[in-house]
């Protein structure tokens with residue numbers, strides 16, 4: 001990719017609450033090399049706790065964006081603040097620490113394409129998106145039956161859609177808090193993350209200790225590659241390529257297989273009975289990491305029902321119309337030691353013989 005050499009590169013750091021993002025930012029500020037780094041911090045609280053936690057002597061050049069999330073209502077503020085910062089002071093690298101609940105794709109879009117408030121693309125270049133993941137928290141959420149060390153460094157927190165989004169969309173992933181997880185379990189955690197995220201460079205870290213060159217100036221950001229190479233999309237593409245319902249073609253089969261991590265694709269050309277499918281979603285197994293795809297329900301012959309879940313949270317709603325495409329169901333499931341036969345049978349039990357209009361009403365929302 002070519003870019004003018006005077007564009008200021010940006011690194012965006014995402015990750016769930018308490019994963020180690022501020023710890024990473026402090027490291028970068030303390031070891032900037034010959035860079036002059038400015039930082040934008042987005043925190044959701046009344047007080048911008050993170051800005052206070054950042055080392056005092058590094059505070060110059062740190063902008064707070066509090067009381068909102070930059071992936072939604074603060075997108076404009078982000079663009080405005082970055083523009084203002086560039087006018088007020090000189091720096092040659094910008095680090096954005098997103099709030100723990102920020103979705104990474106809207107942030108990347110605001111930084112690359114701009115918002116109503118303007119565009120940064122004539123002076124800035126998104127260089128690297130980094131996700132910091134709490135290995136202990138992921139392990140705990142992912143494998144609740146595991147025997148855990150007594151000292152728990154993080155509160156219990158189930159896997160959330162936004163965490164999985166943060167894992168799926170990044171160029172570099174820090175698997176942090178590795179001190180808190182035994183090595184063999186770390187291998188399993190990394191295999192699971194690899195299944196979700198086949199593209200990113202993964203670094204195992206403790207207290208976010210990583211060479212700054214791993215997260216600054218990498219030139220790894222590539223919007224389309226990041227979107228296309230999400231694990232579930234790769235699994236779906238592999239299944240559509242002819243494998244019979246199972247997509248394993250990630251190039252990481254050995255590590256994944258050794259830890260029982262797999263992706264499974266449910267494909268059918270028949271609609272679901274909406275109420276039975278809804279009941280199946282309600283009873284969703286929380287030991288699955290990811291459920292993603294689309295479904296055909298008999299009550300809505302024109303509508304594509306998007307299905308998305310992470311851990312115990314799952315949702316379904318309209319995402320568009322079939323148009324010229326034949327209606328069909330494709331559901332990608334990523335997890336460990338999956339009961340694929342049981343899941344297939346349970347889903348098959350939800351299929352309907354009625355091709356359209358089986359129910360005048362159904363349990364799914366009408367608006368997307």
Ligand SMILES: Nc1nc2c(ncn2[C@@H]2O[C@H](COP(=O)(O)OP(=O)(O)OP(=O)(O)O)[C@@H](O)[C@H]2O)c(=O)[nH]1
Nearest residue numbers: 016017018019020021022023100153176177206207
């Ligand atoms: N045991 C352990 N603790 C860590 C590690 N990295 C960070 N911590 C601690 O975890 C807590 C949260 O770290 P932060 O860097 O503030 O996390 P954050 O992602 O910025 O959190 P939010 O700003 O709340 O989203 C702090 O007490 C850190 O000292 C690690 O590798 N191991």
